[in-house]
Amino acid sequence: MALLNIQHLKVYYPVRGGFFRRVVDHVRAVDDVNFSLNKRETYGLVGESGCGKTTTGRTIIGLIRATAGEVLFEGTDLTKLRRREFHPYRKDIQMIFQDPYSSLNPRKRVLDIVAEPLRNFERLSPHEERQKVQYVLERVGLSAESIYKYPHEFSGGQRQRIGIARALTLNPKLIIADEPVSALDVSVQAQVLNFMKEIQQEYGLTYLFISHDLGIIRHMCDRIGIMYRGRLVEEGTSEEIFTNPQHIYTKRLLSAIPNADPRERGRQEALRREVEKEYEQSYSRYFDENGRAHPLKPISPTHSVAIP
Numbered sequence: 001m002a003l004l005n006i007q008h009l010k011v012y013y014p015v016r017g018g019f020f021r022r023v024v025d026h027v028r029a030v031d032d033v034n035f036s037l038n039k040r041e042t043y044g045l046v047g048e049s050g051c052g053k054t055t056t057g058r059t060i061i062g063l064i065r066a067t068a069g070e071v072l073f074e075g076t077d078l079t080k081l082r083r084r085e086f087h088p089y090r091k092d093i094q095m096i097f098q099d100p101y102s103s104l105n106p107r108k109r110v111l112d113i114v115a116e117p118l119r120n121f122e123r124l125s126p127h128e129e130r131q132k133v134q135y136v137l138e139r140v141g142l143s144a145e146s147i148y149k150y151p152h153e154f155s156g157g158q159r160q161r162i163g164i165a166r167a168l169t170l171n172p173k174l175i176i177a178d179e180p181v182s183a184l185d186v187s188v189q190a191q192v193l194n195f196m197k198e199i200q201q202e203y204g205l206t207y208l209f210i211s212h213d214l215g216i217i218r219h220m221c222d223r224i225g226i227m228y229r230g231r232l233v234e235e236g237t238s239e240e241i242f243t244n245p246q247h248i249y250t251k252r253l254l255s256a257i258p259n260a261d262p263r264e265r266g267r268q269e270a271l272r273r274e275v276e277k278e279y280e281q282s283y284s285r286y287f288d289e290n291g292r293a294h295p296l297k298p299i300s301p302t303h304s305v306a307i308p
């Protein structure tokens, strides 16, 4: 069974207007999205800014309410749970945020930051708590003395490690990583990404990895879902997406990756020409008259995906 199965997920934000601030329209941030995550795999959600990646991640973890659809975690539909019923699942699903500068409270010591999830779920003595926090900190490559320091005393990469330590304290099953390295210097991005792969092995983690950066997605992910304006338009293994993209939007994304390798640049130029031709000839195969992509049909994890 898949660890996570998203079925027909929709998240619409109300748009208010007029004197009475009535709801006059909706932003269809996530519009009939289906995908699933197998245990221990890394699934990448990729697409340009505003396509609905963050909304999808935050809805899974319960920070945003779904308008419709199901988020099945080990078979339980999380969207139907009340706050109190959801609580135990928060232990299994943790999030790593984009910006390690703003996601850590600057007035709290590292001990309190990393122990926060523990305090919500486990009754430990101060001594046990400190031991546990020091253990995970050492595991993420920080010294045990770090517990007495404040976030500003660390570099960006180290701060993201503190964020990862906080996510790990409860031994989660699923981690949603929303642009986890995009606020970091390029020189430390690879270190943090490789480190995330290491702890995935060690802790048996499943990742939902959200990024607009195809290079990072290729490095990290086993399977990839391409999002465009609230819809998942293509899904495949990393290999399939990068060597044989099917959807015109995926081709457009791939043709736009900055690339230093001249052979890759040749392939990209060919893709670009193909995209232009397909836009002219078979636009309606991919998009409706309003420019919205046709959604991917729901699939079971073992079946291959039919591209519309």
Ligand SMILES: Nc1ncnc2c1ncn2[C@@H]1O[C@H](COP(=O)(O)OP(=O)(O)OP(=O)(O)O)[C@@H](O)[C@H]1O
Binding pocket: 013, 014, 027, 028, 029, 047, 048, 049, 050, 051, 052, 053, 054, 055, 056, 212
């Ligand atoms: N609270 C909100 N109220 C209204 N509209 C919103 C809200 N949050 C997001 N949106 C809109 O929903 C759409 C999807 O946003 P979302 O942040 O999920 O996209 P994204 O792909 O994660 O983009 P980014 O990479 O820029 O964060 C966008 O059009 C956005 O403007």
